[in-house]
Amino acid sequence: MNRPVSSTDLHDAAPSGPRIALFVEDGSGDWHARRLKRAMESRGAHVVTTTLSSCAFDTSCASGLDIPGFNGMLPDGAFVRSVSTGTLEQITFRLGILHALRESGVRVWNDARAIERCVDKSTATFLFQKAGLPTPPTRVVETRARAHAHLASDPRPFVLKPLFGSQGNGVRRAEGPEELPPPEDVGDVYYMQHYLRRADATQFEDWRVFVSQGRILSSMVRRGKTWITNVHQGAEPIAHDPCAEMSALALGAVVAIGADYAGVDLIRDQSGKLMLLEINSNPAWKGLQSVSSADIADTLAADFLATVIKAPV
Template sequence: MNKPVTTTELGNATPQGPRIVLFVEDGSGDWHARRLKKAMEARGATVVTTTLSACAFDTSCPSGLDIPGFDGGLPDGAFVRSVSTGTLEQITLRLGILHALRESGVRVWNDARAIERCVDKSTATFLFQKAGLATPPTRVVETHARAHAHLTADPRPFVLKPLFGSQGNGVRRAHNADELPAPEEVGDVYYMQHYLRAPEATLFEDWRVFVSNGRLLSAMVRRGKSWITNVHQGAEPIAHDPCTEMSALALAAVAAIGADYAGVDLIRDASGKLMVLEINSNPAWKGLQSVTATDIADTLAADFLAAVTQLPALA
């Protein structure tokens, strides 16, 4: 893998530096948001931390948007750390705010289009296949009856994932159609993916590759005793130097989604074939940061501000 990414000071979009809104889960922001804010401010940016739920469409504002801290005007850039959970109507409104910012000429990382594609696992899987990328055999259907019929016709172990979810939450494995969860547990949408591990496996691993601005920042092996290998679920992060195939697959996955930055999860099936498992448009990197020399928040901040100010990005 290349040597750790280093950063250089960026110029400012205005004499006062770019004005940035950082969208977080709550008012204070998590560990990741605090590091991003510090890194951006070190480069002369003014950063307002807020939530998308605190924003509003407002025709009395010159911009048509009311973003806390901007007096009816617009920021120079918006970095999305979290959209937060909510009702369908709330999520639609928040994504609408992000769409409106982009349509108003604000540079948004990641913008609503990329977030929508990543959050909806079925769309991401479709885009991977459309781009010619290897991904586990997957079928997504509505209703318990249709899911049961599919798994009866193709009886093999499978993984069922919530259509919207992260960090391994709600992921389950089943061995036959009779183990399907009730419709109300999954919103009556069944995302079914072939289980790829060898039946006798006792040690489980996959790879997380972090991409920003079209190049790799860092990567790690996630290794655990459970088949769910998210660090959040107890897997051990281990530094990893990705091979050419891994690097190319991760970069192609991010390009297929159209994301500015993302965490790409790769896996090998029982035969050793490398596949794209998932992609995350708001990835956590605390585990990865513990095993890499690259300052991920620092580099993300530099890449983002370069895009906002339209300066050359880091090599």
């Protein structure tokens, strides 16, 4: 079995600090994971960087789980940087590992429930509405025929988003039902949201607010030359101090999802009303860090380890 591990087996080393599993995209981890690992280790934690795909359910282990680097035992905490893409069966398996860790008393950031709610945009939108948080008018349906009927009944432009996706990938605008993508491009599920920007807009911006442990950690304006304003897509990050309304909306979104930390995306509609767009349970923060005075990885590590130490083992 492929079992990428970035440090010595923790139980062989008999560590005195908390034992942490850091789940990443691949065995080495990205820029974010490396910074998190360094910050956790500076606080005395012993960190194994590995992947969820390398884990196993195993009845020969006392814990029922085989997490690389833990010799059949459980970590004290798990921080999830990535679940990784895969088949439905693979994703279900990896989320099952996270569910099992939580049920075993391991503190998981973010746990599988929060990840599932964030990854599925339809569920997140439903929970926002249920919590009374303002969101753009949205309809999500199966089949192109039902999506066609909805767009044909409303002359306004819509934004079409993949149900599962991030960083602006796969997002498109439709002026009418004839611009709907084919079913195979969206898994035959159509997430349709009113396009909120003015038709004559030449500057496009929205806000990313980063939340950890019930407080605003940092924030930025994302300003782009096109209506898709993700930094990953070329938008410029600009330092920003969120107003009270933005802060309350971002914090409310995190509570509605049940996340420990998250990146929350906000936008103003054509009338200037603040709206909640999306929430990300595994947010990137490289662009935000470039304009923030806070050390985001260091603060996340401190917040996470504080909850691990308090959690029953």
